[in-house]
Amino acid sequence: DGGITQSPKYLFRKEGQNVTLSCEQNLNHDAMYWYRQDPGQGLRLIYYSQIVNDFQKGDIAEGYSVSREKKESFPLTVTSAQKNPTAFYLCASSITGGYTFGSGTRLTVV
Amino acid sequence: AQRVTQPEKLLSVFKGAPVELKCNYSYSGSPELFWYVQYSRQRLQLLLRHISRESIKGFTADLNKGETSFHLKKPFAQEEDSAMYYCALDGNTGFQKLVFGTGTRLLVSP
Numbered sequence: 529d530g531g532i533t534q535s536p537k538y539l540f541r542k543e544g545q546n547v548t549l550s551c552e553q554n555l556n557h558d559a560m561y562w563y564r565q566d567p568g569q570g571l572r573l574i575y576y577s578q579i580v581n582d583f584q585k586g587d588i589a590e591g592y593s594v595s596r597e598k599k600e601s602f603p604l605t606v607t608s609a610q611k612n613p614t615a616f617y618l619c620a621s622s623i624t625g626g627y628t629f630g631s632g633t634r635l636t637v638v
Numbered sequence: 639a640q641r642v643t644q645p646e647k648l649l650s651v652f653k654g655a656p657v658e659l660k661c662n663y664s665y666s667g668s669p670e671l672f673w674y675v676q677y678s679r680q681r682l683q684l685l686l687r688h689i690s691r692e693s694i695k696g697f698t699a700d701l702n703k704g705e706t707s708f709h710l711k712k713p714f715a716q717e718e719d720s721a722m723y724y725c726a727l728d729g730n731t732g733f734q735k736l737v738f739g740t741g742t743r744l745l746v747s748p
């Protein structure tokens with residue numbers, strides 16, 4: 529079953545802790561993306577990667593970090609510097625013709 | 639700068655009524671426009687893109703460059719159309735990087 533897998537589905541983090549969200553795809557897509565989805569604000573781009581070992585900041589990269597060591601994987605770390613991390617995080621990949629999205633991770637800071 | 643505006647947060651109609659979800663964009667070049675849909679408890683998925691000129695699930699959208707709009711229309715709404723709809727723009731610069739609107743929730747009542 530080809531697609532994008534995000535894990536975990538729900539994640540709770542204590543204030544001051546870093547946490548890493550997983551995103552894996554088996555679609556052989558070069559490009560991968562992380563978006564944050566908040567009510568009333570739509571999807572905002574955090575980071576994106578065009579190819580392995582390369583990534584670029586999106587519109588709201590502060591407090592986040594990524595890596596792209598393998599084509600299939602694009603993990604997102606939410607650091608303690610992110611002031612408002614509670615949100616729904618979506619990973620996507622693309623080749624041409626539109627994105628394929630994962631099912632998302634809901635992060636809650638407690 | 640690229641921007642997508644969806645002026646309605648919520649659109650409520652009765653089954654069988656026509657539907658129009660508005661989308662306006664600002665971009666100086668020749669963008670590619672998309673509509674994405676998120677049904678309850680499902681992942682975000684591509685509904686249609688302007689260059690394919692398809693009709694998906696009875697929905698159509700025409701790119702109006704003069705009015706910089708890409709409104710989504712359906713002549714007769716069905717209850718299963720209830721979902722969150724996002725309009726998105728790609729600057730067509732060679733690498734796909736979508737800018738999303740804030741979304742419109744469509745509620746179709748029986």
